[in-house]
Amino acid sequence: MTVYAIIGGTGLTELSGFVLHKRSALQTPYGSPSADILQGEYAGRKVLFLARHGHPHRIPPHQINYRANLWALKQAGAQAIVAVNAVGGIHSAMGSGHLCVPHQIIDYTYGREHTFFEGDIEHVTHVDFSYPYDERLRQRLIAGLVAEGYPFSSSGVYGCTQGPRLETVAEIARMERDGCDIVGMTGMPEAVLARELDLPYVCLALVVNPAAGKGAGIITMDEIEAALAEGIVKVRAVLARLLI
Structure with a gap:
């Protein structure tokens, strides 16, 4: 049976209903992960859980040690990754509270440690990243959303920006022209690092605000919270449905 790891983003620093069996403070060749790896049971199934921003929420998107996070999860026994991401809505269908299972991603980040294949390596390695999200896992998430009856989009393009600031109206207009439907700050390099480790990876994105210029006024933290x-x-x- 597949061992799933859930990476919790903003708003999901802990998993309600999770029965903790073991807490591991793992070290990796890339340093320390954002938080301890929690091993336990959720929805009757063995799972791992990692708070992407730490617990409490303290690490901004551009300073997350993505390499350590993914390496530690694999080291702890993860066989597939379900990432939860809070995002802004660009497409008109992506209103606050909407859920999206993206099928593609565009990376606008810079300066992040984005690969394991560097430094003292034996040969250059290129991974195929044509389809960044695992289709089997995408379909499982979609089935869970259908079963729960929540409004959702079964596809979408995730635009990943650097952060920690939110985007300008002009930047969102550019991203919309590029084909982005949602915008977040943590989708990359997480997705490609999972691919380099041969870990199937999927994203469940929760829209928490209209992107810049898409709402009636400025974006406030009260609105997001x-x-x-x-x-x-x-x-x-939906996560519980996936694990059934």
């Missing part, structure tokens, strides 16, 4: 509080309940239900 309210959407998170409501949306994380849906996320937990």
Whole structure:
């Protein structure tokens, strides 16, 4: 039976209903992960859990040690990754509270440690990244969303920006022209590092605000926190469906 690792983003620093069996403070060749790897049971199944931003939430997107996080999860026995990401909505269908299972990603980040294949290596390695998300896992998430009856999009293009600031109106307009449907700050290099480790990877994105220029006014943290509080309940239900 597949051992899933859940990477919790903003709003999901802990997994309600998770029965903890073991807490591991792992070290990797790339340093320390964001938090301890929690091993336990969720929805009746063995799972691993990692808070991407630490617990408490303290590590900004551009300073997350993505390499250590993915390496530690594989070291702890993960065989597939389910990433939960809070995002802004660009496409008109992506209103606050909407859920999306993206099928593609565009990387706008810079300066992040984005590969394991560097330094003292025996040969250059190129991984195929044509389809960044595992299709089998995408379909399992989609089935869970259908079963729960939540409004969702079964595809979408995730634009990953550097952060920690939010984007300008002009940047969002550019991303929309590029074909992006949602915008976040943590989708990369997480997805490609999972691919380099041969870990099937999927994203469940929760829209917590309209992107810059897509709402009636400026984006506020109160707005984001309210959407998170409501949306994380849906996320937990869908994760449980995936694990059944």
